Amino acid sequence: MIALICHELLLAQAQPQAEADPNAFLRFMGPLVVIIVLFYFMMIRPQKRKEQELRQMVYNLKENDRVVTIGGIYGVVTNVQREAERLTIRVDETNGTKIKVNMSAIARVLAGEEQEGGAGGNKS
Numbered sequence: 001m002i003a004l005i006c007h008e009l010l011l012a013q014a015q016p017q018a019e020a021d022p023n024a025f026l027r028f029m030g031p032l033v034v035i036i037v038l039f040y041f042m043m044i045r046p047q048k049r050k051e052q053e054l055r056q057m058v059y060n061l062k063e064n065d066r067v068v069t070i071g072g073i074y075g076v077v078t079n080v081q082r083e084a085e086r087l088t089i090r091v092d093e094t095n096g097t098k099i100k101v102n103m104s105a106i107a108r109v110l111a112g113e114e115q116e117g118g119a120g121g122n123k124s
Contacts, residue, residue: 057109061087066110069101074110 021027061067065077067089075089078098085103090096 054106054108058103058106061103061106061109067106068108068110069105070107071105073099075099 059082061077061080063077063080066074067077067087068074069089073089073091075091077087078090079088081087086100087103087106088098088100090098
């Protein structure tokens with residue numbers, strides 16, 4: 001019995017070891033690289049494009065444009081100070097209340113349909 005176990009151990013040691021696969025690293029990294037590339041094209045790139053479009057719209061603001069701040073305040077641009085990156089917004093039509101905000105505080109620039117829908121939608 002002991003001789004049989006020793007014989008099996010000797011045979012197990014005598015068998016050649018499996019060689020390491022030289023392409024194992026590439027097989028591991030291939031799917032990972034594909035996932036990262038897909039993540040970039042589906043998530044990061046569209047987000048950067050949206051941010052660039054918003055920055056361009058904010059930079060092109062002029063008087064009488066309607067905007068919404070990141071705090072949800074609707075207003076009309078009355079003054080643009082590009083060098084200071086500041087806007088003056090009229091938020092109340094009846095008494096002309098104005099606030100100054102940083103250009104980075106603008107969340108949206110309202111288009112024609114949104115202007116009328118936003119103003120009309122608030123009054124029920």
